[in-house]
Amino acid sequence: MGDSVVMVSLYPEFPQSVMSSVASCGEFVFLMDRSGSMSNTRIRSAKDTLLLLLKSLPMGCYFNIYGFGSRYEHIFPKSVEYTQQTMEEALKSVEQIQANLGGTAILEPLKHIYSQPCIPSQPRQLFVFTDGEVGNTKEVIDLVKKNSDSHRCFSFGIGEGASSALINGMAKEGGGHAQFITGTDRMQAKVMQSLRFALQPTVVDFSVTWDLPKEVSVTVLSPPITALFQGQRSLIYAQLTGQSSEAAEGCVTVKYSLAGHPSENQLHFSLRPAEDTGLTVHRLGARTLIRSLELEERESRGQQDGEVKKKLVRLSVQSGVSSSFTAFIAVNKDNSRVIQGPLVRRNIPTPMTQRFGSVLLGHPRMIGSPMEMCSIPDTYGKKEGNLRCGGYAKKAHGGQRLFYRTRCRQEEQTAAADHLNARIALLKQPPRDPFMHLVSLQKASGSWLLDPDLATALGKTSEQVEKIKPRTANSEVWATILALVWLHAFKVDAKDEWEFLAMKAASWIHAQNAPCVSECVESGNVLLGCGIKKEDLGL
Template identity: 60%
Template sequence: MERCCCGLMTPEKQAVPLQSVDVQVDVKDHVATVVSTLLYQNKEEKPIEAVFVFPMPSEAAVCHFSAKVGETLIVAEVKEKKQAREEYDDALSSGQQAFLLEESDQSPDIFSMSVGSLPPGESASIRLEYVTELDVQADEALRFCLPAVLNPRYQPAGTESTSVNVTSVPSSLVPYDLTFSVRVESPRPVSKVESSCTMDPVEYLNQDQTKASVKLAAGHKFDRDVELLIYYKDSHQPSAVVEAGQASAKPGSLMGDPVLMLSLYPEFPKDIMSSVSSSGEFVFLLDRSGSMDCSMGHGPQSGPRIASARDTLLLLLKSLPMGCYFNIYSFGSIFEQIFKESAEYNQKTMEEALEKVEKMHADLGGTEILAPLKHIYSQGCIPNQPRQLFVFTDGEVGNTKEVINLVKSNSGSHRCFSFGIGDGASSALIKGLAKEGGGHAQFITGNDRMQPKVIQSLRFAMQPAVVDISVTWDLPKGVSASVLSPPLTSIFQGQRSLLYAQLTGQSKERTEGCVTVKYRLAGRPTENKLNFSLKPAEDAGLTVHRLAARSLIRSLEQDQEGARWEKDDAAKKKIIDLSVQSGVSSSFTAFIAVNKTSGDAIQGPLLRRNVPLPMMMACSMPMPQMNYGMQMQSMVCAKKKSKGFSLPKFRSKRSCASRASSGGFASLASSGGPVVTGMLCADNMMDEDFDDTMMVKGGSRLAPQPKALRDPLLELVSLQTASGCWKLEPALATALSKTSQDLENKQPSMAKTEVWATILALVWLHGLKADAKDEWELLVMKAATWLRSQNAAGLTECVEAANALLGCSVQKEALGL
């Protein structure tokens, strides 16, 4: 197999049409406006059509699409999707240039851009703009992510998928450049900006540091998602922004009236929050598809995702309260469960679970999450043990909407906490699971440790469920509010809840309003109020209106999901009208731009060029010579039937051994579908159709990997008992970097051995691992509870002796004693 020497060429030596991508991000408080400029150039001798399928944040509101060809600017309009496709086809048939942007029918975080009829030597500059809310992270940072990696969507067996090519090449050979710059502005000072990629130093633009800019360092390879973490001082402050309506829009319409955006940070009573719940059914669902063998980060020290997941399950199991129930499921093309039904948490069940977790590998094939979810929901709930579901996956699935609808239909019986692992994790899937399951979503990328984010979600899961949520308004006479957001179904201490409302009418009496969120928490009526000014913000543009429109569109789409849309014309028309009115994309509309000044009808075939995307490299596979190809299709320049686009169903009968021997090159085709060429993520290399010895079929397993040295923190944590105490054993001495003799010699005479061992562990954690407090805080609370239950004498002497032995200076009070 001949190795390509240049990523700028296809195997047939034709140039790739996309030359560069420039991204400018304007962040105002917790909202980002993103402007991407894509430069296309046809270096071939014939007219071409360039097709680019790319990821997008699922919550983004795409609000502008335009093309500049020479000196001619063509601004796209939002139209019903079928009409837009027909106009695009007609334009190409008549020799006109046309540009089409549409959302995938399968998932709202995938878009397709078609640049049609680009003559030889011609360039086109495409401008794409969207607005998006920034998520709040565990450490109070706001997270922005520019998705760069589009992982192949795993299509479950037996499902249909019509698709066009999604061309993928190793990310280091993506033949277009990226420039990326960010400007941040907030009422509060910007304390720092961090990134998963190398950035130039932050530049502050004013003295009080409320404005700052940062840009991507030169030489960046577009081989990973660009993640940005923005930290403000005093970030958890409720806020309200009123944005004036569009002057040209009809009064009473969404775009014509003012729109209010509320950021709420509910505060729960301290006496309720001080007691951690000891009840609950905790169900952990772990992805064991082939891609979980991929590295967590990009450095040489990064271990595989499955190893990080095993460590995280260890920490979770040690942090669970006595008296709760739990179970662990794992899935790929099949699923497994540790217990037939959720078991009561005690030393015996914890040890049995940990023993099985240690043997878990990324050896279960594809990413079929629907079957285990159905099985979990088929199990009856345990009385007085509220169910909390934790889902860990790096996957992309072709049936995202079906999975989310299943969670939504069972939302009354549980809360769902989801975790997207690694670059390319589907934001639509991860956020959809949490949103519809009344839980919380987290993304773990780069060299992030998974543990602190997961433990934060466990804290949320242990908070009492908030019920009977209602929102009431106190507005001046003549002014009313229509909520545009879905009803609030979950509230967590310290987490932001966003609310959009359309304000209708005017009043000269008052310039202020008030919103009150009422709910019941642990059986107690509770409320939080926020006063706000009705005066519109200056120079706000239409950002809030577009985000509100996007929220309402998504809500309407989700409400009708499950019914067949073609039978619900009124609901579909409402979404299309709202999308056209607001200029925001939806699943039923597309952006279409036609250059009606462009030339004559094209003679002969119009060649189609699929622009390659970066792709997760196949994991644990040898990678010598590969064909970094792009598939090509010829399209006859005549009116054609557009079928939209989706992502291919990856199937293959080749064994892992033959793939490895061929250098990891994969050319997979679905039945009757197109071919995707390039390196594929290991999910698709380990489909359940492969009958190779690495699979679970017939009980065979991947060969066990050599046991790596465990992190000292996790080594100590692994020794804690289910009740919360530690035992005085040689393994504890080793974890503390001492000898058994050291521990025995320093033990105060009146202290019990388990009390002494537990104090040693707590002093070590507080004194030497304070920076990892987010990870060990819950299990330390459990240990302190156990110590108090012992009514042990000599605790002060134990703490002093432990400090002396370990070289620490931890106060007894700090241990919760």
């Protein structure tokens, strides 16, 4: 902690000529976790995400979708070309997706994907979504690493229970990027950012060299950088050991190759900071090294005589950065003594949820709690083989018995639960989001059709949309411009999610050589009550 530590921030900008030349190719494979824990909101969000991804893919690429749990399924036997027909077929399958495949066994579907031959001139991009962890993390990561030359892996951890070691390890070894989706994060925005990275060319031959005075040595604290993306910051921490003169300078050089074009950047820096900046950068560097050591210790499984653990603990204590083997403790500031005493247990009451029973569904034999009193015909009490219930029974008026039921015939219980779940799902189903409705209507080419569904998504009637359309305008061009105007006017906060859709739409309009684009934009503004300019739409 007494040495100097430097932090190098890489924020690359690639030439536009290189970026646009490779944006229309690739094989995109989406591997979605469909284990039981992905139910309800997570699987709905996953379906919306797949919808956005399928609508955003460039024409001419290839794609496939896999679902995995205890077993795995795929929509197509092998990746298919992206067309209107294959997109529609995939969307029908996505609509039927459920979290019904059991556990989280990711290794077998990965093996199947890697066994498929790569498509010439279509670089493979693998997107992996999971909300859990697996017992064979190292084996999964090693498999990704073994196939890293043939693809890039973009991983997404959904929820707080997702394994950071699995998600980060797959992305690191696969030369991709890791994302974690927790709390109120929208999965769609983060996934579209990764799609943007996947459409960028791969950076190869990446190297970092240091030019320092001979009395100063450098120790890099960060793991090697395996991927570099435009618009994505990467950090390198290094420790400088040794004394130098007041005016001494160092130089760091970054080299890489992008689509056959070599690049080189140099940065000169003073070895003597202008002022005392404290230990913030030291602790950030220590944290990076601690995470690397934790991964090394986990992979070795303690087989290195505990040397990695000892080094990890020593570094954690020196830097004041917690690790998996250390923890902060409470200290009394007055006497500098560790606070002793047993842990105090505090019980926090949880709110009671309303139990559902016969009132909600009008079902006379619905069990709403473990001990529920319910009235059933006397014939059930006589036929012990039909009811199979236990508990105290007492003769009641009207030829019925009152049972304090403790268990019920299995098939009756299952049928009742299924009926209830179906009703609850129907009641809870939110109205269709206009944005996702509009997205679902876009064709693979990027255009929209002029039909009642589009009018509904825009919040208008078919008569309103038809009445204001310029006379000479093509209906499909008019519809596509309307959709673009609506996105730019009312969904600017979600631009990261629809940016690729809008680019496809603008490219399609350009290809039509339509004569009245300006008139369509003006009429669209009048209809929707906004003031979007033609230039804003990329037209």
